[in-house]
Amino acid sequence: MTLSPPPAARVGDALVSVGTPSLIIDLDAFDANLAAMSAFAARHGVALRPHAKAHKSSAIAQRQIDSGAVGVCCQKLSEAYPFAAAGIASIHVSNEFVGADKLAMAVELASHVRLSVCVDALPQVQAVGEAAARAGVTIDVLPEVDAGQHRCGVTSEDALIELVDAIGAQSALRFTGIQAYHGGIQHVADWHARKSEARRAADSAARYVRALEARGMRCAIVTGGGTGTVEFDAASGVYTELQPGSYLFMDGDYGGIGWGGEMRWRHSLFVLSTVMSATRPGMAVCDVGLKGLAVDSGLPRSARWLDPSIEPVLTYGSANDEHGMLQAHGAPEDDLAELVGKRLLLPPGHCDPTVNLYDEYVCFRGAHVTDIWPIDARGLSR
Amino acid sequence: MTLSPPPAARVGDALVSVGTPSLIIDLDAFDANLAAMSAFAARHGVALRPHAKAHKSSAIAQRQIDSGAVGVCCQKLSEAYPFAAAGIASIHVSNEFVGADKLAMAVELASHVRLSVCVDALPQVQAVGEAAARAGVTIDVLPEVDAGQHRCGVTSEDALIELVDAIGAQSALRFTGIQAYHGGIQHVADWHARKSEARRAADSAARYVRALEARGMRCAIVTGGGTGTVEFDAASGVYTELQPGSYLFMDGDYGGIGWGGEMRWRHSLFVLSTVMSATRPGMAVCDVGLKGLAVDSGLPRSARWLDPSIEPVLTYGSANDEHGMLQAHGAPEDDLAELVGKRLLLPPGHCDPTVNLYDEYVCFRGAHVTDIWPIDARGLSR
Numbered sequence: 001m002t003l004s005p006p007p008a009a010r011v012g013d014a015l016v017s018v019g020t021p022s023l024i025i026d027l028d029a030f031d032a033n034l035a036a037m038s039a040f041a042a043r044h045g046v047a048l049r050p051h052a053k054a055h056k057s058s059a060i061a062q063r064q065i066d067s068g069a070v071g072v073c074c075q076k077l078s079e080a081y082p083f084a085a086a087g088i089a090s091i092h093v094s095n096e097f098v099g100a101d102k103l104a105m106a107v108e109l110a111s112h113v114r115l116s117v118c119v120d121a122l123p124q125v126q127a128v129g130e131a132a133a134r135a136g137v138t139i140d141v142l143p144e145v146d147a148g149q150h151r152c153g154v155t156s157e158d159a160l161i162e163l164v165d166a167i168g169a170q171s172a173l174r175f176t177g178i179q180a181y182h183g184g185i186q187h188v189a190d191w192h193a194r195k196s197e198a199r200r201a202a203d204s205a206a207r208y209v210r211a212l213e214a215r216g217m218r219c220a221i222v223t224g225g226g227t228g229t230v231e232f233d234a235a236s237g238v239y240t241e242l243q244p245g246s247y248l249f250m251d252g253d254y255g256g257i258g259w260g261g262e263m264r265w266r267h268s269l270f271v272l273s274t275v276m277s278a279t280r281p282g283m284a285v286c287d288v289g290l291k292g293l294a295v296d297s298g299l300p301r302s303a304r305w306l307d308p309s310i311e312p313v314l315t316y317g318s319a320n321d322e323h324g325m326l327q328a329h330g331a332p333e334d335d336l337a338e339l340v341g342k343r344l345l346l347p348p349g350h351c352d353p354t355v356n357l358y359d360e361y362v363c364f365r366g367a368h369v370t371d372i373w374p375i376d377a378r379g380l381s382r
Numbered sequence: 383m384t385l386s387p388p389p390a391a392r393v394g395d396a397l398v399s400v401g402t403p404s405l406i407i408d409l410d411a412f413d414a415n416l417a418a419m420s421a422f423a424a425r426h427g428v429a430l431r432p433h434a435k436a437h438k439s440s441a442i443a444q445r446q447i448d449s450g451a452v453g454v455c456c457q458k459l460s461e462a463y464p465f466a467a468a469g470i471a472s473i474h475v476s477n478e479f480v481g482a483d484k485l486a487m488a489v490e491l492a493s494h495v496r497l498s499v500c501v502d503a504l505p506q507v508q509a510v511g512e513a514a515a516r517a518g519v520t521i522d523v524l525p526e527v528d529a530g531q532h533r534c535g536v537t538s539e540d541a542l543i544e545l546v547d548a549i550g551a552q553s554a555l556r557f558t559g560i561q562a563y564h565g566g567i568q569h570v571a572d573w574h575a576r577k578s579e580a581r582r583a584a585d586s587a588a589r590y591v592r593a594l595e596a597r598g599m600r601c602a603i604v605t606g607g608g609t610g611t612v613e614f615d616a617a618s619g620v621y622t623e624l625q626p627g628s629y630l631f632m633d634g635d636y637g638g639i640g641w642g643g644e645m646r647w648r649h650s651l652f653v654l655s656t657v658m659s660a661t662r663p664g665m666a667v668c669d670v671g672l673k674g675l676a677v678d679s680g681l682p683r684s685a686r687w688l689d690p691s692i693e694p695v696l697t698y699g700s701a702n703d704e705h706g707m708l709q710a711h712g713a714p715e716d717d718l719a720e721l722v723g724k725r726l727l728l729p730p731g732h733c734d735p736t737v738n739l740y741d742e743y744v745c746f747r748g749a750h751v752t753d754i755w756p757i758d759a760r761g762l763s764r
Binding site for chain 2: 002003004005006008017019020021022053075076077078081082084085095096097098099100101102104105108112120121123124146150151152153154155159183274275276277278279280283285287288290291292294295296319320321322323325337340341350352353356357358359378379380381382
């Protein structure tokens with residue numbers, strides 16, 4: 001029996017008739033963000049290699065390439081497959097990996113695309129080098145340095161030099177530079193504080209670069225940076241390549257931090273939800289909870305009605321698995337039953353893990369659906 | 383080009399070679415939980431209709447049916463499709479819904495299975511009744527009553543009677559009882575406190591039942607209850623049908639509450655993860671974060687080595703998107719580099735949304751993979 005749910009939306013549908021919950025993109029805002037980052041990178045003469053872990057969609061990656069990106073980053077090897085399959089020619093896996101299953105993926109990917117990977121330990125260099133040699137492929141390798149996040153990456157210049165020497169000893173590996181990414185400072189709220197944290201990370205990266213240069217090892221690429229720090233990273237004189245991801249969407253958490261200088265991003269990503277119950281005064285319940293909204297960085301900070309003529313202001317107060325609890329502002333006794341069936345636009349607190357809950361983006365301009373983009377790397381976390 | 387990631391595991395593989403992160407089921411523990419709940423329901427003479435939102439897998443639903451369940455619950459209409467397609471003959475959608483897209487799903491499902499749904503408002507009764515009549519199908523309807531959760535459900539006996547009258551006026555609808563579910567008390571830590579909260583919910587349900595009986599309306603079904611309260615619900619004399627879901631897996635949060643009486647559940651669900659970096663003293667990084675572990679109810683409370691001979695005790699301290707930060711207990715200066723490549727069993731803090739991140743269960747007995755079960759309702763939240 002072929003029995004499967006109907007699509008949430010088709011191109012041409014009115015936005016108001018899209019099945020909910022759905023993940024929707026305001027394409028006007030999206031296009032503005034896409035163009036602004038491309039122009040920014042070009043203006044500063046740095047390469048743009050957006051992080052595809054944010055959107056997990058080869059349709060979006062292709063748009064980034066078309067507007068000037070040199071390739072994409074992926075965080076996992078399995079995540080890279082749909083991008084390779086879609087013809088994205090240059091993929092950087094911005095993460096360490098270990099194990100036979102991962103090595104098999106790396107060499108398969110490297111036979112289709114120009115692949116670069118991160119390493120931070122000698123055994124990994126040897127394992128990748130031997131696997132690549134056996135498979136007859138070449139893999140670019142960028143040791144990761146700890147630029148202050150204290151997560152992955154080498155913590156000394158000596159350890160870095162050892163890694164680069166080891167890469168040089170592997171005929172199937174090519175040393176192309178280093179990765180210095182500090183995720184922990186991307187969301188620092190104060191713009192000036194974020195600027196000085198970014199400077200500190202860039203200075204740290206520069207020390208590693210100089211240590212290599214002193215040994216005659218040139219870093220063609222210094223890659224890193226996220227949406228929160230690219231404006232500083234681009235101006236640092238250290239980074240040659242930027243890895244922002246969230247700029248396309250702007251999540252609630254990023255939206256809440258301070259912005260200055262050149263950077264202005266628009267919220268383009270929302271979860272569209274429907275009020276499905278309202279039996280208590282001042283309360284309503286919508287149809288999206290933990291399974292349609294990542295809450296690790298907070299709940300949606302606003303709940304805007306799709307129909308702007310609707311008046312009560314509601315707050316998304318808590319999430320159960322499949323329910324969102326909405327409270328009326330300053331009107332605890334109002335009967336909200338008339339809101340049942342009405343639709344809300346909820347900006348996710350954290351885009352990346354929210355995107356990972358959906359199989360497609362429903363893209364709209366104005367009041368109509370114009371595109372459906374598969375989230376073809378959804379769930380690919382190996 | 384057909385280029386897609388290799389499978390994480392195949393039947394017969396050694397567990398130690400399964401690609402990570404993967405969601406794995408210890409089948410011995412799973413079978414014990416499955417059998418225990420079936421025996422419990424049979425002993426108490428209540429129907430068991432497990433909640434499939436917990437596992438989202440028709441393979442598991444079939445095992446529940448085979449061991450005596452009368453059907454399953456789903457939380458969303460789209461979620462019900464794979465169960466209907468797999469031949470599960472009786473499905474209860476334990477939730478309200480609104481809108482033309484949802485009505486279309488309801489009548490399509492009702493043409494394949496015995497479908498029951500929840501309502502808590504008159505317009506929904508009319509909409510479902512008219513859609514069912516137009517489609518020539520019959521739908522069982524169970525008004526939801528608020529048993530104390532203050533989420534969905536009617537809040538007065540009069541409102542309930544109005545709903546039942548309205549259901550009676552629709553030729554394509556069949557009133558079969560009520561739903562009284564109180565999710566908020568499932569995780570009350572103290573066993574005695576949970577018992578008295580469950581009694582209060584059952585008393586509330588009983589008042590609604592009596593109000594209907596006083597009007598000559600018989601509730602053939604009073605459905606509700608979750609893993610935390612089924613022992614009390616079964617003994618309440620009120621509930622005829624129980625909806626537990628988590629008992630199969632036991633998540634970290636449930637595992638942390640007090641258990642008494644007859645109920646003893648085993649942890650059967652884990653995320654298998656690999657340590658992929660360890661460049662700082664006393665710290666290691668594993669390959670699963672927010673995209674492979676729901677953290678809304680807390681981080682994994684333990685991190686057990688797959689190989690029990692490995693000694694250092696690590697704590698899963700924080701989750702980034704694709705990284706888990708591990709700290710060594712009481713050994714902040716230890717070099718943990720030798721742990722890179724070793725595998726950890728992480729019990730999710732909250733099973734339901736964790737399951738929703740994966741496409742399959744890798745099932746094992748002892749040290750080997752014995753089954754792969756698709757999570758065919760993953761992501762179906764409409």
